[in-house]
Structure formats: C-alpha cells, structure tokens
Amino acid sequence: MIARILILLSGVLILASCQSDSTRRNTADAQIEKRIDELISRMTVEEKIGQTNQLTVYGTTEELCEKIRNGEIGSLLNVVDPADINTLQRAAVEQSRLGIPLLIARDVIHGFRTVFPIPLGQAATFDPALVEQGARIAAIEASAAGIRWTFSPMLDISRDPRWGRIAESAGEDPCLTSAMGAAMVKGYQGEGADDPTSVAACAKHFVGYGASESGRDYNSTNLTERQLRNVYLPPFEQAVRSGAMTLMTSFNDNDGIPSTGNRFLLEEVLRNEWGFDGMVVTDWNSAGEMVSHGFAADTKDAAMKAINAGVDMDMMSHVFSLHLEDLIDEGTVDEQRLDEAVRNILRVKFRLGLFENPYIDTARIARVTYAPEHLEAARRTAEESAVLLRNEGGILPLDASALRSVLVAGPMADAPAEQLGTWTFDGEPDHTVTPLAAIRAAYGDRLRIGYNPVAAYSREKVTAAKLAAFTAQAASYDAILLFVGEEAILSGEAHCLADLNLQGSQSELIAAARRSGKPVVTVVMAGRPLTIARDLANTDALLYSFHPGTMGGPALIDLIFGNAVPSGKLPVTFPVATGQIPIYYARNMTGRPAAGNELLLDEIPVGAGQTSLGCTSYHLDAGFGPLFPFGFGLSYTTFKYADLQLDKETYLPTETIRASCRLTNTGKRTATEVVQLYVRDRVGSTVRPVKELKAFDRITLEPGQSRTVEFELPAEDLAFWGLDMQKRVEPGTFDLWIAGDSQSGNSVTFTIN
C-alpha cells in the first residue's frame, strides 16, 4: 500500500476534512457517528468508492443488482416502482458484503403524482406554510413509491426569464427564495428524517446558475464574491440552517471555476462557514463536464478536482468509479477525503433510517396518491399562485347569473399535460382538471359553454381565415375566456428563449377575440414571465398562472367567477421587452437614474441634433421601468395603506426595528393582501440596492375592515458584505416601506448608529 502522504498541489489544497470531530458530533447524532466509524473501518477502498457513485437506472434489473451486490453503487435515480425498488434494495441490504442500503432519488420538483404549480407559481403565493404543505404531500406520495431523496428545492436566484429554468425557481428575490426554500426543506424532511415519509431535500444548484449569461442554459456566470454573498448564497445558507440534508453543485462555471470543482464554495463556505454536515452531489455528469469546460485535462483530473473540492457523490459521470482508486494509490487524493465523502453519504442514509427500514410497503402508494386533501392543497396553491395583472372596468369576477353563454378558447384551455408544467415526470395528465373541464362541471348546467382551441398547441400558427371565423363565433357569446401561454416543453432545463412574446398566433388570437366586441378574459399559463405588453390592450382582464398543475382548472374557474379572490403577487419582474433583461427591482440606483420623463423613440424629433437625450439610464424603445414590478398583483378589492410608523427613529445594530401600518380593505369583497416590507440602505461602503424585500405577510380583511400590520425586523437583517468583504450592519440612514408591491407606497426613515 503506497504510503499515503498529503501532497500540496499548486492551487489545489487537499484537505482531509474541514469539519472538526466536535462539529460533527454537535451537528449529527453521536450514535450515528459511531455507526459510521464502525462501518467505515470495515469498508474496502472499492466499497467506499461505490458509495460515491450515483447512477440512473438502466439495463436489466439483474445487471444493476450485480453491480449493487458488488458494492459499486451508492444511489440510484429514476426508478419509481416500489416493487423494483425493493428488489434493488434487497440486493444491497441482503446480498452485498456490508448491506449498506441504496439511496433512491428522483426529481420531485413540484409534486409527485399530485402536481402542484411550478415553483415559480408557488412563490407567487408568498405563502410559505402552504408551500411547506405541498412539499410534505409530495414527500408522502414520493416516499410511498420508495423515493427518499428529492432534487429540490431549486434555489437559484433567477432574474432572466429567457432562462427556461426560472420555472423551477422562486424568482428574483433572496428573501422570498429563502422563505420558500426553507418551507420546502421542512415539508420534504418532515418532523424527523427517519420518518418513512421523510424525503431528503437537496438545495440546488449551488451556486449562481440563474445568472447564466444571456439566459442561455449551462452558460458561464460572472458573479463577484460580493454578489454571491449578498444575493445568490443566502437562500442556500437558509436551507442549510433549515436542515437540508444535501446540496447539488451547479453546471455553470463562475468566474472561470465550475461549481463542481470550486473548493471555496464547497469547503470554505459550505463546510467551514455554515457547518454543513450533509452530503454534496454533483449535477448530472457535471464532474465529467469539467473536461469540456477546460477546467480538467481528462476525466481522471476531473475526478481529482471534484473530490478535492468537496464533492461527495458523483451523479452519472462515472469519474469516481473509474479513477478514485488510482488517484488514492498515487497519493493524489488522500483516502481521508474519500472517507469524509463516505461519512457524509452514510450520515444521510443513517438519518433517513434506511438501515432500519430499507424496504417499502408496496401497497402504500395506492392509498396516498391523489388523496382528496392532496388535490385540495394543489387546488388552493394554484388559486393563491394566480396573479391578476389587469382588470379593466372590474370585468372580473364574471357574474354567472348575468351571463347566458361563454366561449372557452385557446390552446391551453384543455391541455392536461401542458398545464402541469416542466419537471413533471410522475404527474399523470389524465388526472389533470383543465379549465374547460372545470367550467363544464361547475357551470355546464346554466351556461351555454362553447369551446374552440383555435390553435392545437401554443406554437401553432393559424390562418387569418381561422382567426376571422373565431371572431365571428366569439361575437355570438356573452364573454370570451382565452387560455394561452406555453407548452410545458418550452419551459425548464435547456429550454431557453431569445424572444419572450407569446408563441405562434396567440397574440393574434387575443386580438381576434377583441374584434368580437365581447368582454375578453385572458389567462396565461406559462413557465416564465412573457412579454405581453402588446397583448394587454386586447384583453379586458389578464390572469397569470405559472403552469398551475393538476388542479389548475378548478382554481382558475373559481377565480374567474368570483368563488375565490386573486391574492398572488409576482415573484419576478415582467419586462416590457426582452431587451430590458436583466431587469429586477433590487437594482442599483446608478449615477444617472432615469427620471421617468425621458423621450421615447417616437417622441424624439426627426433630425435632432447630437445630444445625450435624457442623460439617464434607460432604453429609447422601452423606457426604464418594467411592465409589472416584483410583488405586484391586483385583487377584486382595493387596499389602503396608512399610518406607516416605526417604534423609534434610531437603532443600534443589535436592536429590532418595529414597523407598522394600518391596512384597510376599501372594496366590496373579502380578500387577502400580501403586505411587503422593503428597506433601502441609502449609503454603504459599497452601493446598495434601491430596495430589498425583508419581510412579508398575508393579511385577509373583510370589506371595510382595518388592521394594524406589524413587522419586527432585526437590524442584523440589514447586514451585507461590504467593501472589506465582511458581513456587518453599517451605520447610516435607511428608508422603509410597507406596501403592496416593490414600486408603490410611502416610506419612513430611520438611522442605525
């Protein structure tokens, strides 16, 4: 056995472990650590390497069982049949030398069988308790299939709707994303990880992936450490603090370093600063792809860089199983690093109770999937996730008693698979309740309901004749309900768009409906913000539903006919035009902020002399502001914010700011408002955003009812990583808003000494 020595490779410091025993003991059950120590002491290097190897199910069950019996596999993904899982698990537990159970994983991103709105839609609820319930239900259904690890929550801050994966995110804001991520972690992992319905969460993609240049997936990112620390890392830190058992490295190279080989992230930040004692898995083949990045010379170099950066498990690149033994024999990788990786993996398996309960009761899945309470939770989430963006003349809610007929139209009106959205591997479209099915069930006995998709799918281009015929048909109905948007496949991983206008002839379809002269209600079902500015003039009302899942139909019909009131708020900014991207509310002021009165393209005099026009920061053809700001959403009532006040004018960094305002429902319907608290640090050692969300709450009021809404904001929540790259609350003057979105409301000022 070649003497193993610690070798200092230039630029790659190989550390056996950055977790002191005491940290491990403090954060993990000492009993589990003892069992890990005992098991590791009996493992061969080959068996240790086997634990670091994650494969997707392939070939025949017998082929897989053979590799499992030999101790070559630690985890499998994409097997969802409980009987198959038991067979594979038996090979590990009863037929391998050490009987270490497999960790069975799956992308359960927004539900398993019962599909909830895509995470971007869930974020629009601003309702962490509801999102936690959804994750709990996903865990109950997935664990019934034998899945005990999900690759969720996705916590990538996403400020670029060209990027298809914005659908899986909680949007652009670190505070909202942190709240949603913590809720999902708690929901997935439940009361105790060893509960058979508990599923290990996986905070992904660590880190910065949402800033992929040009919104093109897998592209490079160029975030400074300060941006990482102030914007992109906080949701992951919150997930770790919430007990997330695993993390996944991201595909992107940031500042030239692929995350899968970034020791600063995986050891310095994750282990040393945050004390994370769970397991780090790579994204699919991202270890091997470091060769393509040009960061590793070959797969052996990639294996060395991944394991030494702090990766514990390799998803599907095989580099660990191919090269780790040689790397250890050569002394390029210290076996202690391998031991640490195996400890982290075994710790997850012990915590999940897999050694005690490795098998699944195959009868359980039939009992739990599509349970009525699951479907109701999915419906309620779809209802709360819908955002009312336009309601001219208060056309919504429709009064069914005042109507005789309604024409339901558009390619998304009865599209059960598209409605489920991206990353829906196990949702079953035949369980989807579409808007067409929902309106027929609820109003078929009293309304003449017509149906015309006009286009078979969102991208289909239809003829002018077909649109004209639709206009004529629509004129014979009392109201038109249009359902447009995106097919699910146009959203999600690797599905990025350079143009965000509605696909196909959908904008023409909305215009054709307008020409009927009848009231038009448009529902957009999509996986991202779309540039709908040109469509707004052609619809009286517009409801935005981020792919709402299994129960999207009943939720939307309830909202349209007033059985429910919209409360959703935008988790991401809607641009006027794609060219404005990236556009987000927590922007910097710049030295020349737009005044809002700048000349736009058509206002510039012909032959104008060479000037710098407004001398401010804006686009001649799109202006400065968004179409709809972060946090925006209308209701069927109106709310008044008044009496904004603080308990003091000056605070110490260790104190708590108590802010309150008087919220009144000034309309005619009981409704829920998402009240948002924003802060601005006017002057910092580095430039600070014009606003940052720091808290929010859902407040339900009856017509005429008022309530004093109170927030307690620890001053330490205003800390940021400043010029000296230390996180601290800097003294100075701050503005504070409590409002219904990121652009409205009055502010009060306070100072921190």
Ligand code: GLC
């Ligand atoms: C994919 C995704 C990741 C997912 C993994 C397993 O490429 O990037 O989010 O969890 O592979 O399917």
